[in-house]
Amino acid sequence: xxxxxxxxxxxxxxxxxxxxxxxxxxxxxxxxxxxxxxxxxxxxxxxxxxxxxxxxxxxxxxxxxxxxxxxxxxxxxxxxxxxxxxxxxxxxxxxxxxxxxxxxxxxxxxxxxxxxxxxxxxxxxxxxxxxxxxxxxxxxxxxxxxxxxxxxxxxxxxxxxxxxxxxxxxxxxxxxxxxxxxx
Ligand code: IMP
Ligand code: MG
Numbered sequence: 339x340x341x342x343x344x345x346x347x348x349x350x351x352x353x354x355x356x357x358x359x360x361x362x363x364x365x366x367x368x369x370x371x372x373x374x375x376x377x378x379x380x381x382x383x384x385x386x387x388x389x390x391x392x393x394x395x396x397x398x399x400x401x402x403x404x405x406x407x408x409x410x411x412x413x414x415x416x417x418x419x420x421x422x423x424x425x426x427x428x429x430x431x432x433x434x435x436x437x438x439x440x441x442x443x444x445x446x447x448x449x450x451x452x453x454x455x456x457x458x459x460x461x462x463x464x465x466x467x468x469x470x471x472x473x474x475x476x477x478x479x480x481x482x483x484x485x486x487x488x489x490x491x492x493x494x495x496x497x498x499x500x501x502x503x504x505x506x507x508x509x510x511x512x513x514x515x516x517x518x519x520x521x
Contacts, residue, residue, distance in 0.1 A: 343508035350505040356482050361393035373397040375430040382437030385494040386465045401425045407444040417444040427455035437494045438466040441473040
């Protein structure tokens with residue numbers, strides 16, 4: 339285990355198994371579409387999206403959306419969409435992927451924005467869901483794991499941009515969850 343973690347919440351193997359199951363479920367649901375347009379919210383969803391889409395068996399179009407929604411432990415209420423998409427969504431079946439559904443502000447805002455581009459359909463998939471923390475009404479169509487309210491890092495999730503590269507998802511040691519390492 340990484341020395342900065344107090345415990346592992348989801349192991350590398352559990353992530354791998356869940357990704358396989360989710361990709362099968364999603365491929366089945368979209369088996370009749372001509373193609374699926376995947377929008378990954380980065381940086382957080384980078385690892386999850388890349389593992390997931392490699393297992394899809396329909397034609398896939400892919401783009402990323404850079405959203406800044408988390409300054410520290412507290413989510414921002416007004417997530418900022420930093421860039422715009424480079425591909426057209428009009429008439430396409432769109433699946434938006436994020437790392438974690440927390441207060442829900444990010445996914446709500448992103449879905450509102452994507453809907454304006456008039457996709458044929460719009461669904462969402464998140465790796466983690468912290469149900470207790472929800473502030474706005476939004477649910478994901480596909481969820482990897484529902485977790486309790488603890489601050490987690492790894493497999494894309496960061497604290498001050500660190501730990502995204504960890505292969506598992508873990509709870510950061512309490513003494514490290516303070517501002518010093520955070521720029
Ligand atoms: P929401 O807008 O509150 O739903 O927050 C979503 C974003 O907050 C995610 O995409 C993450 O970037 C970040 N976030 C929420 N909880 C955690 C966590 O436990 N660890 C790391 N990032 C988190
Ligand atoms: Mg994020």
